[in-house]
Amino acid sequence: MTIKIGNIELKDNVFLAPMSGVSDAPFRKLVNNYGAGLVVSEMIASRAMILETRQSLAKLRKADNQEISVVQLAGCEPDVMAEAAKMNEDLGADIIDINFGCPVKKVINGDAGSALMRQVPLATKILEATVKAVNIPVTLKMRMGWDNSSLNAPEMARIAEDVGIQMLTVHGRTRCQMYKGNADWKFIKNVKEAVKLPVIANGDIVDFASAERAMAESGADGIMIGRGTYGKPWFVKQVIEHLKGNDFAAPSLAQQKEIILRHYEEMLELYGTTTGIRMARKHIGWYTAGLHSSSAFRNEFNRISDPQMAKTAISDFYELILNSGEQTILHQAA
Secondary structure (H helix, E strand, C coil): CCEEECCEEECCCEEECCCCCCCCHHHHHHHHHHCCCEEEEEEEEHHHHHHCCHHHHHHHCCCCCCCCCEEEEECCCHHHHHHHHHHHHHCCCCEEEEEECCCCHHHHCCCCHHHHHHCHHHHHHHHHHHHHHCCCCEEEEEECCCCCCCCCHHHHHHHHHHHCCCCEEEECCCCCCCCCCCCCHHHHHHHHHHCCCCEEEECCCCCHHHHHHHHHHHCCCEEEECHHHCCCCCHHHHHHHHHCCCCCCCCCHHHHHHHHHHHHHHHHHHHCHHHHHHHHHHHHHHHHCCCCCHHHHHHHHCCCCCHHHHHHHHHHHHHHHHHHCCCCCCCCCC
């Protein structure tokens, strides 16, 4: 299914979600290597963007192979959001995505993220100001509402469409659910029926069956995958091909070893040795989950602080499995 965001036509309708501490430039590059309709940056605080903090600029970094740059901004001040959006446009962003979905306390305590689902007048001003500030498309990612007594995503969708938002992504939970319970893909259909914009379903898409159900139950134009890509940067491509009736195999264990080593190197390059090693640990944990003796390996790996020793440990771990013929789980989508 073809999706257009303003004058940008996307090749596929399965996207990589913005994930703080995960969807940085190295990870987006990996996902793009396999193929994705769209990849979105980590959430960037609009005020931090204006102040040009080192952390916010690192999140902004475009992946080498990223044709369409989507920058997600969060904030609660319309003028600041507008200024940050304009800055990103000037720096080469192709699409600005506004975050009304993040449920974490440090974001909503600042009246940003999903807190804006219960502050419709302020949310409207933010949408209006951001759209007016730039000449590139602006999209919105949101939740169903604040809680089960205020499921106002369809209302927010109509407001967003009226002020010029070009695409909507809906996570099928309320803010108060956080990540508990199950995503309600059927509710997303209410948003799809409320607007003429492309609508993307998000939440709990972790295998082929959930991808199919999310599309069918939501009636959405596409899906956005987040946690389902942990340790599987090829998963978005697998889902794209599966929905087309094709197969796309996960990389072999030998190929996964090379993928991880490249990923590790690029994280060190982006963040520097100390931060890069620390941030890479979660990725190593996801990549190795299910492999023989992976728990013992991770315990040892997480104590390593020397980058060369870390790379050697990764290589040795995979070579030991490859040479031993032990039963492994190769992260195939189910």
